[in-house]
Amino acid sequence: MTRETAKFILRACRVDGQDQSDPQFAEALDMLKRDPELARWFAEEQAVDTRLARSFGSFPVPPDLKTQLLAARSVIVVPVWQRRPVWLAAAAAIVVLLGIVLLPRALRPGPALASSQPAELLRLAEQGPHVNVMAASFPEIQQWLRARQQPAELALSEQLKGQRYEGCRILEWQGRRVTMMCLGLEGKHVDLFVLDAGQLPGLPADGQPQFARVGDVNTAAWTRGGQTFLLAGHMDPDAMKRYL
Amino acid sequence: MNVDDLDYEQIVAVHHEPLYRFAFSLAGNPDDAAELTQETYVRLLTKGGQLRDRSKVKTWLFTTLYRVFLGWRRHATRFPHFEISAVEPELPHFTPEMADEVDGVLAMDTALQIEEHFRAPLVLFYLQGLAYKDIAEVLDIPIGTVMSRLSRGKELLRKRLAVRLQKSAAEPEALDQDQANQN
Numbered sequence: 001m002t003r004e005t006a007k008f009i010l011r012a013c014r015v016d017g018q019d020q021s022d023p024q025f026a027e028a029l030d031m032l033k034r035d036p037e038l039a040r041w042f043a044e045e046q047a048v049d050t051r052l053a054r055s056f057g058s059f060p061v062p063p064d065l066k067t068q069l070l071a072a073r074s075v076i077v078v079p080v081w082q083r084r085p086v087w088l089a090a091a092a093a094i095v096v097l098l099g100i101v102l103l104p105r106a107l108r109p110g111p112a113l114a115s116s117q118p119a120e121l122l123r124l125a126e127q128g129p130h131v132n133v134m135a136a137s138f139p140e141i142q143q144w145l146r147a148r149q150q151p152a153e154l155a156l157s158e159q160l161k162g163q164r165y166e167g168c169r170i171l172e173w174q175g176r177r178v179t180m181m182c183l184g185l186e187g188k189h190v191d192l193f194v195l196d197a198g199q200l201p202g203l204p205a206d207g208q209p210q211f212a213r214v215g216d217v218n219t220a221a222w223t224r225g226g227q228t229f230l231l232a233g234h235m236d237p238d239a240m241k242r243y244l
Numbered sequence: 245m246n247v248d249d250l251d252y253e254q255i256v257a258v259h260h261e262p263l264y265r266f267a268f269s270l271a272g273n274p275d276d277a278a279e280l281t282q283e284t285y286v287r288l289l290t291k292g293g294q295l296r297d298r299s300k301v302k303t304w305l306f307t308t309l310y311r312v313f314l315g316w317r318r319h320a321t322r323f324p325h326f327e328i329s330a331v332e333p334e335l336p337h338f339t340p341e342m343a344d345e346v347d348g349v350l351a352m353d354t355a356l357q358i359e360e361h362f363r364a365p366l367v368l369f370y371l372q373g374l375a376y377k378d379i380a381e382v383l384d385i386p387i388g389t390v391m392s393r394l395s396r397g398k399e400l401l402r403k404r405l406a407v408r409l410q411k412s413a414a415e416p417e418a419l420d421q422d423q424a425n426q427n
Contacts, residue, residue, distance in 0.1 A: 059265045
């Protein structure tokens with residue numbers, strides 16, 4: 001091993017001595033005993049690294065970050081459809097596979113049915129992070145949406161706007177951006193999706209909500225102010241009505 | 245294993261600062277850095293079940309944060325790309341005494357001038373003393389690549405720090421002004 005090769009390897013050696021027993025460094029570390037110039041170089045390299053590690057470690061962190069992160073535990077609720085037991089997921093997979101094999105051509109994709117679209121959207125929401133940002137109120141969510149050029153003036157009821165929110169996320173669905181907000185209603189975690197008008201076809205123009213069941217989740221979908229909304233959660237439809 | 249077993253409060257206490265600093269080194273601004281850190285902990289809360297080995301929490305958090313960043317970057321143009329100049333002037337040897345003059349803001353600010361593929365392993369190395377093997381796992385790159393990026397990244401960081409220290413020695417207000425402009 002040349003001195004330059006030893007330097008190359010030793011630059012990855014941490015200053016706390018944890019790597020002294022790593023075989024990857026053994027030969028280069030052994031060279032230090034026989035090469036005083038290399039030993040001097042390594043001592044200085046470690047001295048600089050120690051100081052730079054201290055510098056990076058002193059970069060200021062927002063003082064309220066820890067509080068926000070700890071608060072997340074009390075507001076972030078894993079959606080129930082993500083907590084299904086493994087056997088249920090396996091059974092669902094088998095049903096899906098059987099469906100693929102057995103369903104006649106007539107049931108293969110044609111024009112999407114309005115009732116299947118909430119299920120598609122909920123499945124999409126299961127993927128990736130549940131929220132992109134934690135936010136406790138509707139105005140905070142609006143601020144976050146505006147910063148991302150996403151519509152923030154939402155034709156929601158005052159009852160919904162006044163709730164305690166948990167977070168927000170932007171999804172890509174059918175080539176368009178969909179806002180998803182998480183909030184608690186009557187102690188239940190619900191997700192509220194905001195879509196472009198017409199993304200859920202078949203909804204009455206007069207804003208009357210349509211209720212459907214997707215798995216064990218109830219959904220309510222309605223249009224208002226040129227926007228389409230979908231509320232999903234383990235709530236009774238009658239309870240949902242109070243917030244639409 | 246769920247997040248209760250992992251003792252969420254302790255994980256926040258131990259790891260949130262280095263995670264935020266790593267996030268800042270990727271995103272380059274405090275808002276996105278805080279958001280990346282928050283998203284990482286949200287994933288711990290919602291997907292902590294994927295974490296089978298408690299001793300891997302630190303690597304899991306850094307890996308998750310880096311993947312979140314890559315995912316966001318694919319869909320956004322808000323993260324700046326810093327390109328380095330091909331011309332590197334002859335500089336004085338960077339000594340431990342010079343390193344003593346480097347504070348956290350200057351270190352981070354200078355690291356942000358380095359291309360991301362050198363910067364990410366470099367910051368992981370300095371921040372939490374991650375071993376080269378852990379860095380390879382977090383960034384999903386081969387060990388040999390980590391070593392070469394660390395070697396080159398350290399060289400680039402020291403050169404840029406030397407330039408900034410030289411500049412501040414010649415014009416004492418220049419460094420403060422540089423940092424003020426960055427903020």
